[in-house]
Amino acid sequence: MILQSLAKKPCYESPPTNIEFPSHDGLVFKQGSEEWKAMSNKVREACEDYGCFLLLVRDEIPMKLREEMVTAMKALFDLPEETKQKHTSPKPYQSYEGKSPVIPLNESFGIDDACRLDAAQAFTNLMWPQGNPAFCEAMKSMCSKMMDLNITILWMILESFGLGNHYDTHVQNTTSAFRFMKYKAPPPPPPTPSNININVGSSTASPSASPSAALGLVPHTDKNTLTILCQNDVQGLEILTKQGKWVEVMVPEGAVVVFVGDALKAWSNGRLHAVMHRVMMSGDKERYSYSLFSVPKEEVVIEVPQEFIDKEHPLLYKPFNFAEYFTYFTSNVREDALELYAGIDIMS
């Protein structure tokens, strides 16, 4: 695994540093080894400072599987509208969604409890009643690899805080959700005097500047624990730095983006940062991305462990049920939903 911190500076004046960690036995480092400890600390620091980071995981998530996944997704989004609309769920963000007036370039499918074997089968059979084993296989395999990665990263974070004893409870309390996303290329901007080619003798006025980017996904923090995001080669992801500046995230081939969500931010008493991010589309290519979200199970109450509370770190969040917070958020879609719902006003 190679880890790259994002947005070292408010904007990329110099390339972010790459740190390489040799891996042993595939995904899992020898726990307790020097590499393991160094990697765990880097992961925690990135989560504290930026709330996200890039991981190069060519061994853990092979390129061939990524290619199969994008091919499978193209077939999925190419299905007729009435077939896609068959995917419905009472849960927010899980049904097929497309043609939203706010984000008209975006289409998505959410799949609950996605790492269960029967979830991939049920979804595939709904979309392709005649069967599509290639899709089902790619989805199943990708889900489990991304979940392994997700859990390993959580393990590293806990170990780095010296809280490895919380790992088993976290895993028992965790379920998963998967999301497929497609973003159409934005329509070309209307011609303006500055981008119409005018022939003046032998010289030609310069061609149009690149079309201005269009909103692909609204700014948000993820609400869950940790997110692993993969994309095709079309960039568009942006994060809001702590300095309040939107910066592009150039995701290299073979890398995934890891995000801290609100649930982990609250559990860590605000030590870890849940970063705002969005997608801005430009150019003429379609973006495909897919995410594996680790999510606290319905009944789970998020409570800050004593180890995170001291004089310098007063308790910032009261215990709350994650499912209830999520329901609250869906009817109060605002940036400070977590603070409003569970925050303790330490000034009063």
Ligand SMILES: O=C(O)CCC(=O)C(=O)O
């Ligand atoms: O498509 C992307 O790159 C971002 C997706 C995302 O942020 C999300 O689904 O929460």
Ligand SMILES: [Fe+2]
């Ligand atoms: Fe997100």
